[in-house]
Amino acid sequence: MDGDFWNIDIETLQEEELRHFEAPLLARQIEYLYAKSDYYRAKLDAAGIRPGDITCHEALEQVPFTEKKDLARAQREGALIGPHQCAPRSDIVRMVGTGGTSGKPMLIGWTREDVQAYSEMGARALWILGCRPGDLVLNCFNYSIYAGGVMDHMAFEHLGATVLAYGVGKSRALLDMFADIPGDKCLYSTPSYAVRLAHVAAEAGIDPLSLNIRKGFFSGEAGLQVPGYRQKIENLWGMSTHDLYGIAELGCQSAECEHHDGMHFCGQGYVIPELIDPDTGAVKPMRDGEKGELVYTSIRRQASPLLRLRSHDFVEIKTSRCACGRTGLRFHTQGRSDDMFVVKGVNIFPTAVQDVLHDLLPRLTGEFQIALDSPPPFDYAPRLIAEVAHDIPHSEHESLVRETEALVSRKAAFAVRVALVRQGTIASEHKTKRVLRNYPI
Template sequence: MKPESTGRIYWNGEMETLGPEQQRAIEEPKLLRQLEYAWRASAFYRRKWRAAGIDPRQIHCAEALVTLPFTEKDELQETQEATPPFGANQCVPLDQAIRMQATGGTTGRPLRMTLTRHDVAIYNELGARGGWAAGMRPGDLLFECMNYSLYAGGVSDHLSFEHLGACVAPVGIGQSKRLIEILRDVRMETCLWSTPSYALHLARVAQDHGIDPVSLNIRKGFFSGDAGLAIPSYRRRIEDALGLVASDIYGLGELGGFAAECRYRDGLHFLGQGLLIAELVDPASGQAIALRHGAVGELVYTTIDRESCPLIRFRSHDHVRVSTAPCPCGRTGFRFRVLGRSDDMFIVKGINVYPLAIQDLVLGFAPVLTGEFQVILPDPPPITYDPPVRVEAGDGVDPAEFPALRDRVTVRIREILMFTPDVEVVSFGCLPKTERKARRLYRRYRGETP
């Protein structure tokens, strides 16, 4: 449903302002049809549910969804390797699929999936809802700096934003110098779609060439791919560096960009009404948690209108805090803030630690620290040792100051996060900068190296 005018608040006002009973009346029949379809068309789900002793055709209400087992990405990776090219959850013949895309897999190999024309329309609808909520509009010249090499943030998001009506320029990654030249040539206000870390990378490249990043005239920044904007100081750093307003869009490569901030910037609105069902669960026990104000848990998603690769109770591993307080924008879906990834969380002597929380503290040491950091876990749990944390000194900081800086960071982390790190301060430029998702945690015992 396309908006009637650019002055309109919602992309799809009918769905984004649904009341609970209206939403249930739309979603429950679609859920039951999706479960029956998955049972019939997906060999992956038939085996999975039979092994659990469950017949989804006996489910007659949305509340019974919790009786089905979760779907993990590594399961889909395994079935893809056993039944190439797309695995046993490929539900349509290839002549009905019009797109293949890939997302990161746990083995390091991409998780491939296909989309039918109908699936692409759903993906575009979700992306348009998210982009519109975040402030993207027809008439915006949007430079897309995501990875176009199979990654959903490239082609699929590009086409979602075209569907919204934006004029999208496919830049990709590794083109920062060329992008700066184009931005200076077009002589108009523009927009950026990238990871938060890329925005700072772009600002650094401009500065290295003697160009004020603010003069590039990027005035709207739409960001996804890592959770940096959840940290207010990181958001301000991006906004100050480029002179733009930063907006957060959240999604999964397997599902699309289905959540975004509105102009009030008070959390991410869930925008999947009528297309996705979201649940909140305890990441350790898997028990359902009511989507109430202040609730904390992991978000789990179920497609209810997908043809090629349905996903039933698909774990995001994103740990969030929910808000159900009314938003002045009028959207009725719950909002949430990402606290970190539950599969990135590590436990130090009984204390749960998220890299995102470490990032928040490290950024507070600017400008003597750049904000770049790495957590390196040499040995598997239980972590009874002080985990190594590398932080990068700011430009011009004298190495003689490193010991005192190390002690300050150690004390700050111990006071706020309640664990003692083994801090190492490295010189400016020693930690890698990336145009892709910024990686912060390395488990050396799994063979992961910085």
């Protein structure tokens, strides 16, 4: 079975052919979970499901969802990597972390085969992005425990790129390193860090265009889905920009090609995606234009398989053939469903605000945060904290506040109270949090 599958070009498989090859992998993964995981055995038993009941994609709808917060809670109670750990510790060769719901990282375990799977999916996605063997990539994600550091580093290596493991911090020194390395280079970071790094360069009197960073690979934030924000980064650096999407807990990756018409899913044979209504949990069809939340099931995972993990990423599905020729599933990300908030009946994603603010460039930088200071219902105007360009005199701030409030009301259809902060305050070396929920959750 495995040999047959990997001898086939996954990008040419039709949907029914792909399901035919994945179905035995799914059935085997369910049997493995039931045998090895007390957590999933209890969940399946409670739902009246036996392992032999889940033998095809459609049968997954019977299975309860997995929420990251439930795994994080069990991990705090003492389990090494959570109650879904299946492989013995002697087989786990790596542990990484992902942002935890309690403020503490949730640990994830990987066997050698799991690491290989992560690298393979990542390399598929990086190829779609335009990364090629021999490209010099400066990885500016956190190497301390997070997947964007060592795990994504190995995906670049798996593809054949040359990776400089820089990490986060010391931005001024990073610019000097850029200048010292001859030839073309690539940057891997969050979109907001590219903006932050350009600001540091300007303060140091360095022209970003002189550093020969020709390709930017970005992940961790939805910023590139806003055309104005993408254009800003491209203009600042003279680079092409490419968006990478991943789930640290699963390692499944998706990426946009040169046509920037949605993320191509690259997890075939490793991960099964589903689309659900985030409010009801009902499965929705993967048809063109359908919107919902992505849910993922691992089908070749050993250390910590995940069954119907809710991503809380809200997307719009694309099924038509892409201009690049690829025919598989792709999607546009609109934001995280748990970042969405409702103001007087209007659903708001941070990307909608980001889009509006780019109409006010260069007086505003485009960096922002939305502060929700009391719990829902949000029948009040949230605070919009926005960066103002350093060369805008204070005497003009009041009129700029009024203009921003009016523009958000007209184009995003909800009211805000704008507070201006100095340039460089919001964009950071880490993921930039756009929605601040300043109340107990």
